Amino acid sequence: MxxxxxxxxxxxxxxxxxxxxxxxxxxxxxxxxxxxxxxxxxxLPIEQEHDIKALKLMAQQCFSCHNPDMTGGPQSRLGPPMFMVRRHYYHEGVSKDEFIAGIVSFVKNPSEEKSRMKGAIKNFGLMPGIYVDEDDIKLIAAYIYDNDLSSEEWKKKWEAFKKG
Ligand code: HEC
Missing domain, CATH: 1.20.5 (Single alpha-helices involved in coiled-coils or other helix-helix interfaces)
Structure with missing residues (x-):
């Protein structure tokens, strides 16, 4: 067996x-x-990695007040949309370094003297001081320099980013 x-x-x-x-x-x-x-x-190409990081930082640190979505009208906004900010800092002949320096200087220590958007201060009050790492502000500013945030092309990128 x-x-x-x-x-x-x-x-x-x-x-x-x-x-x-x-x-x-x-x-x-x-x-x-x-x-x-x-x-x-x-x-990933280094620019693309920087773009994604800049978008993430802006979504977390800036867009709560500088809302890029044009829904809800001006009353629903706590600050001017970022493309308007860009228009006041970006002008013919400005170098990327100058542009970045202007944004960094304001965000690190917002003041009426430095402001290039007196109308926005009237509408919304002076931007409050917020703590953001200087390298992160530089990355954000470089991104704003490189991208026209009012263009249809950018809006598509933003929608794609939001969907993840
Ligand atoms: C709590 C709300 C709030 C947040 C968060 C915020 N801002 Fe602002 N920001 C404002 C308001 C309000 C104004 C318009 C008044 C002014 O210019 O000070 C403004 C204006 C600005 C200006 C133009 C300043 C001028 O007058 O020349 C820049 C540049 C700017 N913001 C950059 C940023 C960046 C970059 C971030 C994210 C790191 C950010 N802001 C986050 C409220 C905010």
């Missing part, structure tokens, strides 16, 4: 071993794949 029972036992052992081999190889494949998935981010 004994040999008859031994056969299924051996068979089961073979099945378990096969199962383990499959499991281990699937996990090994996953382990090989995940670093390459993360690697894809590193391969």
């Amino acid at each position: 004994k040999p008859q029972f031994n056969f299924p036992a051996t068979f089961r052992l073979v099945l378990i071993t096969l199962g383990l081999i499959v499991l281990v190889s699937v996990q090994a494949k996953d382990a090989l794949q995940s670093p390459s998935k993360e690697g894809a981010n590193i391969l």
Whole structure:
């Protein structure tokens, strides 16, 4: 009788071993794949990575008052839309460095003397001082310099960004 029972036992052992081999190889494949998935981010063009970071920062730190969505009308806004800010800082011949310096200086320490938007101060009051890391303000300002936030093209980018 004994040999008859031994056969299924051996068979089961073979099945378990096969199962383990499959499991281990699937996990090994996953382990090989995940670093390459993360690697894809590193391969993003540097400008694109900066753009995404700048948009994230603006969404968190600026757009609560400088709402780029034109819904709700001016009464629903706590500050001028960012494209209006850009118009007061961006003019013919201004270098990117000058533009960034102007924005950084105001955001770090808003004051009426530095303001280039006296009308906005009348409408909304002076922008309150908010703490934002200087490198982050530079990244945001560079983004605003490079992108016309009033263009249809930018609005499409913004919609795509919001959808994630
Ligand atoms: C709590 C609301 C609030 C937040 C948050 C905010 N702002 Fe403002 N900002 C305002 C208001 C109100 C004005 C218009 C009055 C003024 O110019 O001071 C303004 C004006 C400005 C101006 C033009 C200043 C001038 O008068 O020349 C710049 C530049 C600016 N904001 C940049 C930023 C940036 C960049 C961020 C995000 C890092 C930001 N703001 C976040 C309220 C805000």
